[in-house]
Amino acid sequence: MKTTIAKLSEHVGEEVTIGAWLRNKRSSGKIAFLQLRDGTGFVQGVVVKSDVPEEVFQTAKNMTQETSLYVTGKVVEDSRSSFGYEIQVSNVEVIHAATDYPITPKEHGTEFLMDNRHLWLRSQKQHAVMKIRNEIIRATYEYFHENGYTKIDPPILTGSSAEGTTELFHTKYFEEEAYLSQSGQLYMEAAAMAFNKVFSFGPTFRAEKSKTRRHLIEFWMIEPEMAFVEHAESLEIQENYISHLVASVLKNCKLDLEILGRDTAKLAKVTAPFPRITYDKAIELLKEKGFDDIEWGEDFGAPHETAIAESFDKPVFITHYPAAIKAFYMKPDPNREDVVLCADLIAPEGYGEIIGGSQRIDDLELMEKRYEEHNLTSDAYNWYLELRKYGSVPHSGFGLGLERTVAWLSGVEHVRETIPFPRLLNRLYP
Amino acid sequence: MKTTIAKLSEHVGEEVTIGAWLRNKRSSGKIAFLQLRDGTGFVQGVVVKSDVPEEVFQTAKNMTQETSLYVTGKVVEDSRSSFGYEIQVSNVEVIHAATDYPITPKEHGTEFLMDNRHLWLRSQKQHAVMKIRNEIIRATYEYFHENGYTKIDPPILTGSSAEGTTELFHTKYFEEEAYLSQSGQLYMEAAAMAFNKVFSFGPTFRAEKSKTRRHLIEFWMIEPEMAFVEHAESLEIQENYISHLVASVLKNCKLDLEILGRDTAKLAKVTAPFPRITYDKAIELLKEKGFDDIEWGEDFGAPHETAIAESFDKPVFITHYPAAIKAFYMKPDPNREDVVLCADLIAPEGYGEIIGGSQRIDDLELMEKRYEEHNLTSDAYNWYLELRKYGSVPHSGFGLGLERTVAWLSGVEHVRETIPFPRLLNRLYP
Ligand SMILES: [Mg+2]
Ligand SMILES: [Mg+2]
Structure with missing residues (x-):
């Protein structure tokens, strides 16, 4: 089921696919947390190494900021997050790998941000x-x-x-x-x-x-x-x-x-x-x-x-x-x-x-x-x-x-x- | 009660006052029909000589096209009119008498209308x-x-x-x-x-x-x-x-x-x-x-x-x-x-x-x-x-x-x- 982050609340417990971009990520050897956005909202995708094929985990772990992708997974409620939901990822399909995205999580000057x-x-x-x-x-x-x-x-x-x-x-x-x-x-x-x-x-x-x-x-x-x-x-x-x-x-x-x-x-x-x-x-x-x-x-x-x-x-x-x-x-x-x-x-x-x-x-x-x-x-x-x-x-x-x-x-x-x-x-x- | 023509349906049987302009009129010695508009709609106001003070009837009868006025009267349904309602006028108060309004009911050329x-x-x-x-x-x-x-x-x-x-x-x-x-x-x-x-x-x-x-x-x-x-x-x-x-x-x-x-x-x-x-x-x-x-x-x-x-x-x-x-x-x-x-x-x-x-x-x-x-x-x-x-x-x-x-x-x-x-x-x- 193709949907958007704004509509995840309608799909709790279901497997969905969303088109999204990677904002940020952190990962260990066993789990990767993907901070995703699709323009309608923000959500975290969780990829557990033991639950997905090895190449899916490697892809998720190595994605760069602002890479576009289709994410498939199960929607679960997550009361700790201000977004309210989380996706337990079963598949990740990269649409386009971004390299050297200029706006990084560090601070930037106003003129630079305005130019971008x-x-x-x-x-x-x-x-x-x-x-x-x-x-x-x-x-x-x-x-x-x-x-x-x-x-x-x-x-x-x-x-x-x-x-x-x-x-x-x-x-x-x-x-x-x-x-x-x-x-x-x-x-x-x-x-x-x-x-x-x-x-x-x-x-x-x-x-x-x-x-x-x-x-x-x-x-x-x-x-x-x-x-x-x-x-x-x-x-x-x-x-x-x-x-x-x-x-x-x-x-x-x-x-x-x-x-x-x-x-x-x-x-x-x-x-x-x-x-x-x-x-x-x-x-x-x-x-x-x-x-x-x-x-x-x-x-x-x-x-x-x-x-x-x-x-x-x-x-x-x-x-x-x-x-x-x-x-x-x-x-x-x-x-x-x-x-x-x-x-x-x-x-x-x-x-x-x-x-x-x-x-x-x-x-x-x-x-x-x-x-x-x-x-x-x-x-x-x-x-x-x-x-x-x-x-x-x-x-x-x-x-x-x-x-x-x-x-x-x-x-x-x-x-x-x-x-x-x-x-x-x-x-x-x- | 001050209202608009678009809301007359909410006031059937009541006395209302609307601000309006005179589009056109026809009258005999005993009755005047005022074609009114207020921007929200169109309605006919009926002024019966024997029902209103003489000066009200004379004012109504002599108004010119596009004169602005406050009209007071009772709202009645009128199935013959495509507007659906009619006002039985009890008072007319001229706000501003218009003279020589350039767009008359006759035909005008496009350039003239566009200039106006x-x-x-x-x-x-x-x-x-x-x-x-x-x-x-x-x-x-x-x-x-x-x-x-x-x-x-x-x-x-x-x-x-x-x-x-x-x-x-x-x-x-x-x-x-x-x-x-x-x-x-x-x-x-x-x-x-x-x-x-x-x-x-x-x-x-x-x-x-x-x-x-x-x-x-x-x-x-x-x-x-x-x-x-x-x-x-x-x-x-x-x-x-x-x-x-x-x-x-x-x-x-x-x-x-x-x-x-x-x-x-x-x-x-x-x-x-x-x-x-x-x-x-x-x-x-x-x-x-x-x-x-x-x-x-x-x-x-x-x-x-x-x-x-x-x-x-x-x-x-x-x-x-x-x-x-x-x-x-x-x-x-x-x-x-x-x-x-x-x-x-x-x-x-x-x-x-x-x-x-x-x-x-x-x-x-x-x-x-x-x-x-x-x-x-x-x-x-x-x-x-x-x-x-x-x-x-x-x-x-x-x-x-x-x-x-x-x-x-x-x-x-x-x-x-x-x-x-x-x-x-x-x-x-x-
Ligand atoms: Mg000032
Ligand atoms: Mg063409």
Whole structure:
């Protein structure tokens, strides 16, 4: 019976065959322990010299790291192993003998591992991070589809950019000039007027020369947009969605979290509702904590976000930022024009901002004023203005950065380990 | 109770409020029929003059197309309507009065509609196509996640391209030159060695100056790749996946298919297994049908694919193409070196190729030979070669074009209507 490691629990007591790779082994004259992986999981294969033909034992004993093989044997429960099962090997058939696999069990430098990212992904920790990423993706589709959202794919190639062009990648588009999108939001607003509740989930691009542990050049964003939803309801949607992600990872990635040594008690606290503080209060809080490098009207840096997050054991919404430091399309607070109906969601434990969102301006005249202030007079932006012309409605939306969320839930330091093939300043390979 | 049109069935007999837009109306002196949409569905609101305050009736009667409003009323079943329900309106509150909405119930030209794509998406047929697209996306994640696949996102920005650079978009990547990916497959092969069964689902780009009804510049692809899976098993996976998509759309998009006038009897026949014919047989079949413009060794054009598809009422796999007209990484048939273990899946009804796939070369020496033949000697391709060096295993994969699949299942003629904001030669707006 051909199967995979992930399905061994269905075959206890049976003889199975799995395709696998050898991660590591140890052996004596009488027994060989094979550490196997097949991509779906990890398991130990035990080869007892006296139970198998001599050439099978010799083959098992002499296999090199990352050799591919078909292993046949009986599945038994093994309560000592975190994998839960073991294979009592009766046969080993080498598919391809690997020699000099570059990533050995010893320590390697980050640049070396990044150069070998196509192989590094096979290692246990990188595998665990990608399984958590996969679960976040799965749970995202589950959440939005179960809640009646339509997936809408905004274009990547755009002929215009509302947020300045210096941090954008350019490309020639036949006779025109195009840019790679760094947010699909404006398109998602058009889609919300057609489909009510929509979400996008795709790659975005920022040609930013920054080298922090929170930045990637190419990263994935989830951007929901909801018609007839105002600021307060949007925050409720956000906290419910994040709670769903955390609960899904806790439930379905137990072994991955264990492999990564993640403190799951901290994640278990992340249940809706989340605390909300205004930007005003956040500034006060920072002053109390002794920060004298920030004044009302300035944006927070990573140290500020971390200090604010430390006061809470859940993600915290910072709301009502000054209009001047936020995007042109955010709706002013009707009670106070100098702040906008927006919120950033700051993750605990120093992982920084994972969501930015707001209610959008729905008034045509105010949007026309913003167009003038921001010089958006080119025909390229007509279509976005028209959303306020033909049946404008209150609407809100937000953007979640996938890689920062993976970093937070996995507990990894740097976002470069949260995407299969990271694109960084000076890294376009592999 | 605030709700949406999609949820009216849960509120029969109750008074509800929905946010909506006016699609169309007709009225007499005593009654007004409002055709409403809210993005989740369509419903008729009935306003009886004698049942509501005079100003409510006047407001309802005078509303213009695409005006946004809150409608309050009682939900009643209506078996005459394909939507199933009707609202007996007690109040209407205009949110924003639209004037001169450009897309009227009369006929408009395609270029005009494409220029107004941000609004055209609100119309009933475009809405239906996007709901079918959404269902195909949902069912894709469902299929692959339920079958143990890990979602892996290959990079869009790449420093190299194995398939020539003329049809690629270029961009400056800081000090380097980068390309927009037209397939993530090579990366997915690396991922399959780490995760066993993987799939990608993201945008791809082809700077092709073609203007056919089957081509987009920016389109979405699903690219699964499976370790330890050989050609025959890969075809079974493909037919099961496609059958799942078709069954999901038939089950969950009934109204959308009806709005589009789709012949669902034809779709209902699409159940696994699908017929398989070799390239050799396909050439014979074309000769029998009188085609004299194709010889063994040449690739099929759209008319050939359509003619072959006409012989079957299900999608058909054409297998074992000549190696010379297929990609360098496809595995030769061990029994016959001039053909490869590949298949294209041709949709019925003239919708053309929706899948291309193959078993991949796993032998290092043969791949090195291909590298020489195709001049892939740059260091940029080392990593891909290394997959054959460290525990190479038999593996197969395929790529499904999302938009062609949407076109087929929706029954729309041109792929430009199958993506929210199409990118075409000369179309980068909106
Ligand atoms: Mg911020
Ligand atoms: Mg073809």
